[in-house]
Amino acid sequence: MNFSEIAIYTTSEMAEVVAYFLSEVCMDGVSIFDIKDLYDNPGWDYKEEGIENSYGSEVTVKGYCNTEDTSRVLDFLRSRLAELHNAGSLRIEVTTVDGNAWVDKWKETFRPIETDKLVICPEWQTVQTDKKVFLMDSGVAFGTGQHETTSMCLELLEQLDLRKKRVLDVGCGSGILGLCALLCGAERAELVDIDSQATDVAVHNAQINGLSDRAVVKTGNLTDKTSGVFDIVFANLTADILELLYKDISKVVKKGTQVILSGILDTKLQGVTELYKQKFKLVQTKAKGEWRAVLLAAK
DSSP, X not given: OEEEEEEEEEOTTTHHHHHHHXXXXXXXXEEEEOTTHHHHOTTOOOOOTTGGGGSOSXXXXXXXXXXXXXXXXXXXXXHHHTTOOSOOOOOEEEEEEEHHXXXXXXXXXOOOEEOSSEEEEETTXXXXXXXXXXXXXXXXXXXXXXXXXXXXXXXXXXXXXXXXXXXXXXXXXXXXXXXXXXXXXXXXXXXXXXXXXXXXXXXXXXXXXXXXXXXXXXXSOHHHHOOSOEEEEEEESOHHHHHHTHHHHHHTEEEEEEEEEEEEEGGGHHHHHHHHTTTEEEEEEEEXXXXXXXXXXXX
């Protein structure tokens, strides 16, 4: 199967904003190629010889979509990019890529990622560590832990006492948050996503980590597929979706339930927090680049 690869050239400072625009219309993966990441990522203890030469003078943000959607995606992107200033050339290139070749190339760039308590490791690699290891295959299109929105969730997750807790991962993608919660001591996790490709990947990741007996993965929306209440809720989505899900998330919590929201651009943080403050107390806010994550507690 072929895909359209859309590359946008920008600056380090604006790469996350451009990636956000791409993520709104590209459902088959968004990646940022910034040479600074070679030196800033603590999980990379070596660099392949000559790898710096594969990076250009600008940051490249790439998204993938079905070929039949290309015109619609480009129209949307041009309108959103016109809003940006001091963002580099914002040049757009479109190429057609073979799906299998794309996966192989992506695997070459995925390296283990280390947090305080965990190492996120591709299932086709090995790592020597005393920390808990989460093996994963992200299916290319879903979270690997490298993006700021996911890493902030992991950092907040590691602060929580997860023992005997029931966890809900809303919009689970690859399942990284719900499944890592299990590795860190949670009793059971329910993972929900409207995309069957995502839930297939989450099921696979549960299996390769020996977590299938404690993880339930469901395809569908939160309202239709989830009932009862949870001790911990993760929702790493976008500000607009988090606002739409406010009432549904409020129905699956009890007093003291801890909720981690991420995927919030700094310009939209106030709107999200003001809405959720009706039901939740703001405990902590984290920031990385243009992105924000919050830890809330149900009143």
